[in-house]
Amino acid sequence: MAFSKFYFAVQQRLHLSQNQNTANKSRHHHDIVRPPVTTVLDAKNNKGLNFTIEERQSLQVHGLFPAAFRTMQEQVFAVAANFHARATKIGRYRYLRSLRKRHERLYFRFLSEHLEDVLPVIYTPTVGVACTIFGMIYRGPMGLYVTKNDRGHVAEVLRNWPEPDIKAVCVTDGERILGLGDLGANGMGITVGKLELYTALSCVPPHHLLPVCLDVGTNNEELLADPMYIGTRDKRLRGKKYDELVDEFMQAVVQTWGRRTLIHFEDFATPNAFKLIERYQHKYCCFNDDIQGTAAVGLAGLLAVERVTKKKLDKHVIVFAGAGSAAMGVAGLLVKELKSRKLDEKQIAKNIYVFDQNGLIVKSRTDVAPPIQPYVKDMPHIKALDEVVEKVKPSILIGATSMTGLFSEKILRCMAANNERPAIFAFSNPTSKAECTAEQAYNFTEGRALFSAGSPFPPVTVNGKRLTPGQANNCFAFPGIGLGAMAAYAKTIPDEIFxxxxxxxxxxxxxxxxxxxxxxxxxTEAKDVALTIAVAVAQYLFDNDLAQVYPVPENVCEFIVANLYELCNGDSLVVPWKYPDLPTVPFTEGYNIPPKDIKISF
Ligand SMILES: O=C([O-])CC(=O)C(=O)O
Ligand SMILES: [Mg+2]
Structure with missing residues (x-):
């Protein structure tokens, strides 16, 4: 029955040594071994008022709880009441943080059942606010900090993490947290939020997931002067020493947890983001969420625009405002998509314009970074975005600039004048950084815009019609990609996956x-999306010899579902992933799997 299963599971988690057993026995003159109360009530084991009377007695916590018994569903109800009683988003964030610290299973159960209310709190946009005041709300370990002073000892730091079986690491160096800029060690909040979506949406057991912040200093003067700042008070490490630290980190991860460990890069500043993914993509099981995850979501949006407008993507004129990870990620994947349709590169790039803080990217510019090179135009330089929009008449306008309100009324009206269904993407996060609001996008286009934004916006009514914007956020990609890669033990994650x-x-x-x-x-559909993507990704990995699980499962969907974290059953404490682990092989060189021109068919 449930109790013996629970008791056995607690015992297993405790790893009680024979000596401890004996000590406990004699102290309590008891027939059965008593696990320490702190362990029974540890966030991972705690069941709160869901402990039955039998469990309370045999685990010797009887009397520590009031008489009431609550089912998981009743506990979720109590959490919802407490959550909504908090008046502010940040108050709700802090309440949820403390809930995870005391009752992890209830926390994830609540998340997975209240996605619409909870996503904007534990994730974008509130998590961004939390990162700005992270020192003040700091309450204890949530992940690992690897500082620049740990060079030469990174593996030792990783070994201090108490969970032995890590399957995915989300790592940031905090230099570009959402659109908020350099938040240094406060960036830990972002990696925690990202990994919580792996559990809430993809049902990956939380003990397999590790948030990491590479604390290499910060150039944010405000933080350096803030007595509450929790990071190293130093300027950012740059150049060779930075590269060596990241190299050491990558090697330490695979040495500690095996070469199938997924490494998810998050919120690095653009030059490092591109440099690191280029260096590691074909050597490690890794991806960059801001470039590649956002690219998958961006391209999905463009494919949808193609369907609604009934006009092929290569016939659309697209202006990218912003030339950072998100914009160049989407542009790069769009080019790949169009190449797979047998279009040549020149033909594709002809209709793609890039605009950055110095204006349109044209031949006369001398400051053009490599990812932007394919889109350089042979035309006079234009400094202002509204003039670019007037001149080139885009049908799709994509913003990833962190410039609040960049899409002015004039720009939006111009988009509406030139297009029946103008497509507007305001990718920048959090809400305060969006290039325009949903209200502006709809009001200035007579409600005709196909509008999506990185942060959630409420519906808007225009001319009596209720319009709901889509959320163009990588949360619709990375949880599924991560689960698919983890489930198949991906060797590497090539662009085709995106x-x-x-x-x-x-x-x-x-x-x-x-x-x-x-x-x-x-x-509310995000869990379904994650699982569907995971199955497609894992299938691709199996089909292309990029998986390391043998034998290849007959039914990939069933195989993945059989390994999910059980959120619904309060009794089952430990739900192991069922397939055996790979041995941890010493690893220094990586795989070096060359990029292949793999054909995909849909
Ligand atoms: O975290 C998000 O909401 C999306 C993202 O990666 C970013 O803005 O950097
Ligand atoms: Mg990000």
């Missing part, structure tokens, strides 16, 4: 929702 994810996601919203302008799924 095409697979984009096409899977694009198939999601129903025609009706798309026609009304919402081209992304609803938050």
């Amino acid at each position: 095409l697979v994810a984009a096409h899977t996601l694009a198939g999601y919203p129903e025609e009706e929702a798309m026609a009304s302008g919402r081209i992304y799924p609803k938050a």
Whole structure:
């Protein structure tokens, strides 16, 4: 029955030594071994008022709880009441942080059942606010800090993490946290939020997930002067020493947890983001969420625009405002998509314009970074975005600039004048950094815009019609990609995986929702999306000899579902992933799997 299963599971988690057993026995003159109260009530084991009377007695916590017994569902109800009683988003964030610290299973159960309310709190946009005051709300370990002073000892730091079986690491160096800039060690909050979506959406057991902050200093003067700042008070490490630290970190991860460990890069500043993914993509099982995850979601949106407008993507004129990880990630994947349709590179780049803080990217510019080179135009330089929009008449306008309100009324009206269904993407996060609001996008286009934003916006009513924006956020990609990669033990994660994810996601919203302008799924569908993407990704990895699970499962979907974290059953404490682990092989060189021109068919 449930009790013996629970008791056995607690015992297993405790790893009680024979000596401890004996000591406990004699102290309590008891027939059965008593696990320490702190362990029974540890966040991972705690069941709160869901402990039955039998469990309370045999685990010797009887009397520590009031008489009431609550089912998991009743506990979730109590959490919802407490959550909504907090008046502010940040108050709710802090309440949820403390809930995870005392009752982890309830925390994730609540998350997975209240996605619409909870995503904007534990994730974008509130998590961004939390990062700005992270020192003040700091309450204890949530992940690992590897500082620049740990060079030469990174593996020792990793070994201090108490969970032995890590399957995914989300790492940031905090230099570009959402659109908020350099937040240094406060960036830990972002990696925690990202990994919580792996559990809430993809049902990956939380003890397999590790948030890491590479604390290499910060150039944020405000933080350096803030007595509450929790990081190293130094300027950012740069150059060779930085590269060596990241190299050491990558090697230490695979030495500690094996070469199948997924490494998810998050919120590095653009030059490092591109440099690191280029260096590691074909050597490690890794991806960059801001470049590649956002690219999958961006391309999915473009595929949806193609469907709604009934105009092929290569016929659309696209202006990217911003030339950072997100914009160049989406542009790069779009090019890949169009190449797979047998279009040549020159033809594709012709209709793609890039605009950055110094204006349109044209030949006369001398400051053009390599990822932007393919889109350089042979035309006079234009400094202002509204003039670019007037001149080139885009049908799709994509913002990833962190410049609040960049999409002015004039720009939006111009988009509406030139297009029946102008597509507007305001990728920048959090909400305070969006290039325009949903209200502006709809009001200045007579409600005709296909509008999506990185942060969630409430519906807007225009001319009596309720319009709901889509959320163009990588949370519709990385949880599924991560689960697929983890489940198949991916060797590496090539670009084609992001095409697979984009096409899977694009198939999601129903025609009706798309026609009304919402081209992304609803938050409540995010779990379904994650699983569907995971299955497609794992299938691709198996089909292309990039998986390390043998034998290849007959039914990939069943195989993945059989290994998910059980959120619904309060009794089952430990739900192991069922397939055996790979031995941890010493690893220094990586795989060096060359990029392949793999053909995909959908
Ligand atoms: O975290 C998010 O909401 C999306 C993202 O990666 C970013 O803005 O950096
Ligand atoms: Mg990010």
